[in-house]
Amino acid sequence: MDSMNFDLAVTPLRDLNRFLHKEAVAQGIKQVTVLHPDGAHNIAVGLNAPVAVDIEGHAGYYAAGMLKHGEVTIHGNAGTGVAENMMSGKVHVKGFASVSAGASAHGGLLVVDGDTSLRCGISLKGGDIVVGGSVGSFSGFMAQAGRMVICGNAGDALGDSLYEAVIYVRGKIKSLGADARIEDMTESDYQAVGELLAAAGYTYDPHEFKRVASAKSLYHWNADANQEY
Amino acid sequence: MNDNEHILKHIAKEGSAGYDRKIMDYIHNAATHGLYEIRGMGAKRAVPNFDDLVLLGASLSRYPLEGYREKCSTKTILGTRFASKPIELEIPITIAGMSFGALSANVKESLGRAATELGTSTTTGDGGMTAEERQSSKTLVYQCLPSRYGFNPDDVRRADAIEIVIGQGAKPGGGGMLLGQKISPRVAKMRTLPEGIDQRSACRHPDWTGPDDLVIKIQELREMTDWEKPIYVKVGATRTFHDVKLAVHAGADVIVVDGMQGGTAATQTCFIEHVGIPTLAALRQAVDALEDLNMKGKVQLIISGGVRTGADVAKALAMGADAVAIGQGVLYALGCNHDAYTLDGVVHSACNDYEQLGTAAGYCHHCHTGRCPVGITTQDEQLAQRLMPDLGAKRLKNYLKTLNMELTTLARACGKQNVHHLEREDLAAMTIEAAAMARLPLAGTDWIPGFSQM
Ligand code: SF4
Numbered sequence: 001m002d003s004m005n006f007d008l009a010v011t012p013l014r015d016l017n018r019f020l021h022k023e024a025v026a027q028g029i030k031q032v033t034v035l036h037p038d039g040a041h042n043i044a045v046g047l048n049a050p051v052a053v054d055i056e057g058h059a060g061y062y063a064a065g066m067l068k069h070g071e072v073t074i075h076g077n078a079g080t081g082v083a084e085n086m087m088s089g090k091v092h093v094k095g096f097a098s099v100s101a102g103a104s105a106h107g108g109l110l111v112v113d114g115d116t117s118l119r120c121g122i123s124l125k126g127g128d129i130v131v132g133g134s135v136g137s138f139s140g141f142m143a144q145a146g147r148m149v150i151c152g153n154a155g156d157a158l159g160d161s162l163y164e165a166v167i168y169v170r171g172k173i174k175s176l177g178a179d180a181r182i183e184d185m186t187e188s189d190y191q192a193v194g195e196l197l198a199a200a201g202y203t204y205d206p207h208e209f210k211r212v213a214s215a216k217s218l219y220h221w222n223a224d225a226n227q228e229y
Numbered sequence: 230m231n232d233n234e235h236i237l238k239h240i241a242k243e244g245s246a247g248y249d250r251k252i253m254d255y256i257h258n259a260a261t262h263g264l265y266e267i268r269g270m271g272a273k274r275a276v277p278n279f280d281d282l283v284l285l286g287a288s289l290s291r292y293p294l295e296g297y298r299e300k301c302s303t304k305t306i307l308g309t310r311f312a313s314k315p316i317e318l319e320i321p322i323t324i325a326g327m328s329f330g331a332l333s334a335n336v337k338e339s340l341g342r343a344a345t346e347l348g349t350s351t352t353t354g355d356g357g358m359t360a361e362e363r364q365s366s367k368t369l370v371y372q373c374l375p376s377r378y379g380f381n382p383d384d385v386r387r388a389d390a391i392e393i394v395i396g397q398g399a400k401p402g403g404g405g406m407l408l409g410q411k412i413s414p415r416v417a418k419m420r421t422l423p424e425g426i427d428q429r430s431a432c433r434h435p436d437w438t439g440p441d442d443l444v445i446k447i448q449e450l451r452e453m454t455d456w457e458k459p460i461y462v463k464v465g466a467t468r469t470f471h472d473v474k475l476a477v478h479a480g481a482d483v484i485v486v487d488g489m490q491g492g493t494a495a496t497q498t499c500f501i502e503h504v505g506i507p508t509l510a511a512l513r514q515a516v517d518a519l520e521d522l523n524m525k526g527k528v529q530l531i532i533s534g535g536v537r538t539g540a541d542v543a544k545a546l547a548m549g550a551d552a553v554a555i556g557q558g559v560l561y562a563l564g565c566n567h568d569a570y571t572l573d574g575v576v577h578s579a580c581n582d583y584e585q586l587g588t589a590a591g592y593c594h595h596c597h598t599g600r601c602p603v604g605i606t607t608q609d610e611q612l613a614q615r616l617m618p619d620l621g622a623k624r625l626k627n628y629l630k631t632l633n634m635e636l637t638t639l640a641r642a643c644g645k646q647n648v649h650h651l652e653r654e655d656l657a658a659m660t661i662e663a664a665a666m667a668r669l670p671l672a673g674t675d676w677i678p679g680f681s682q683m
Contacts, residue, residue, distance in 0.1 A: 013452070014452070014456075017452045017453075017455075018455060021455060022455070041445045041448060041449070042445065042448055042449045042452045045449050045452050045453045046382055046385075046386075046452065046453035046454070048382065048383075048386075060445070061442070061445045061446075061449070062436070062445065062446070062449045065449050065453070066382035066385070066453060068382060068383075080436065080437070080442065080445075081436035081437070084435075084436045085377060085380055085382070085436075087381065087382060099438075100435055100436040100437075103377075103435040103436040104377040104380065104435050104436070106381070106421075119435065122435040122436075123376070123377055123431065123435040125377070125378075125421045126421060141435075142431060142435075144420075144421045144422060145421050161429070163421075163422060163423065163426075164423060219409075219423070219426040219427065220409060220426065220427055221264060221427060224263075
């Protein structure tokens with residue numbers, strides 16, 4: 001047996017997480033299915049092993065938070081902070097995601113098939129995020145490294161105070177945040193977008209995307225930047 | 230000179246109370262640079278503090294313990310509410326979070342070594358956990374800060390406790406500012422930043438926005454660590470009564486309250502001097518909140534911000550704190566503002582280096598420059614050599630040991646076999662302001678301003 005089911009209608013979340021942290025690898029379990037998640041918070045947080053977790057329904061806050069190595073698929077919507085501070089592995093939300101999806105993720109890939117709410121990819125530190133739908137305002141705020149691919153539209157203040165992270169957008173951008181600018185796509189951008197779309201399972205043409213990156217005018221004190229610094 | 234000329238001469242040199250030298254310099258600086266002053270250290274203004282309280286040593290109505298023979302316990306246990314592995318300390322004096330980046334790696338190692346030898350804890354900071362400090366610290370508290378620089382689940386698992394930092398006493402509500410000169414290659418790598426840029430750190434956490442979310446964030450960290458490690462919540466002192474209550478409701482095991490005298494590596498002076506309330510007032514509000522919820526002793530309280538001496542520690546404990554955390558005092562112990570440093574056993578003057586920074590030993594608050602004359606708050610490899618871990622650990626150990634000796638001496642004088650038995654009844658206030666803030670009687674009276682009749 002290399003798979004297991006956990007029914008959160010009858011099994012406490014604590015038992016699921018303890019199993020994922022301490023027993024799954026020892027027992028040779030490679031796949032865990034979580035039934036009746038019903039919006040429970042903190043499902044599969046701190047997973048640190050190459051185990052695939054399928055959440056059969058909606059997840060609450062911080063699903064797959066701080067993930068390393070594992071692969072978590074949410075067959076529903078995800079609450080606040082899905083895949084926050086992810087280090088590696090993959091999280092796939094088949095539905096929509098709430099605020100702060102992929103916040104401060106250092107590595108790994110977050111895919112959201114639907115839309116994400118405000119502040120998607122806030123403080124991103126190196127992970128990759130692909131959103132099939134649109135993202136809310138202040139997405140990519142203070143993102144330091146990593147890449148975001150947005151197949152739909154972006155809300156207000158996209159990429160405000162970006163550092164070295166890059167955002168690719170296919171649809172409309174309501175407004176750019178402080179220090180963010182649209183730049184020409186290069187061959188390596190097309191290649192990066194193509195690879196990320198393929199990893200996420202999308203077939204859009206990379207040539208439909210534009211690149212948003214930091215203008216770097218706020219990297220050092222700038223008295224003329226008014227309130228933007 | 231006739232009488233009239235004499236009077237006019239004095240009037241001609243009369244300063245303005247509203248626009249004194251300090252405020253004039255401030256306006257000239259703002260007009261020249263269009264930038265607020267950013268600096269290190271804590272508030273320069275005088276506010277009511279522990280010096281405004283006195284301990285009531287035993288005489289006839291109380292019986293003191295013999296200072297040199299009778300034992301006085303200092304054992305301190307933190308995180309007994311939910312964590313399966315609470316923190317056990319030999320002394321109630323801990324080292325506050327200070328980041329690698331603000332401090333050199335040598336200093337971080339010194340802190341760990343000294344804390345370990347004295348059986349207390351040290352704390353990481355905004356730059357994440359360094360290998361040196363994990364290795365040197367037996368008990369290490371790992372901070373989860375808004376910036377999440379270098380925040381790593383492997384380090385969470387390696388930590389002994391986790392401190393969710395909501396705010397700092399020097400700048401409640403504000404983010405940090407590490408100027409480009411301190412973003413060395415190693416700091417840049419740990420923080421995922423380009424080298425040499427100004428680092429503006431966030432003032433709020435990226436993935437939660439209020440007390441209801443904090444409940445779930447705390448649960449996430451507990452789930453992540455299998456409910457083993459205590460979760461601390463640190464707040465900068467402002468609306469402390471309500472903040473402490475919310476932190477208790479959110480599930481904190483330990484609450485850290487940092488008063489306005491708390492230090493910082495670099496932030497706007499307007500924050501340091503004008504935001505937050507004094508430690509004395511915050512401590513009383515925090516204890517009130519715990520007592521109101523009947524959680525005193527169940528959720529432990531650490532107070533920080535201007536705790537400098539063993540007497541401060543004794544007074545903080547008597548007011549209701551379970552432990553104190555020290556940041557700035559620790560830096561002074563390491564040699565901050567000293568006029569000399571020791572390199573290869575030879576004492577060198579640091580006076581020229583202070584002068585080059587435009588200051589002098591005793592007046593320096595130039596941590597933000599990265600040019601610390603005594604090698605503490607720097608990432609410059611040569612300057613950092615001015616404080617080697619051996620010497621740093623030794624100085625810090627001496628300082629903390631002295632504080633602990635003073636604490637137990639004072640506790641014994643109040644008749645206590647355990648420093649945690651110090652109580653509010655052992656205190657009186659020296660000024661009306663301190664009496665009102667700490668809600669203690671003015672010395673020699675039963676009068677507590679606002680609470681009892683004169
Ligand atoms: S001596 Fe060093 S640590 Fe002390 S205030 Fe000056 S720069 Fe900061």
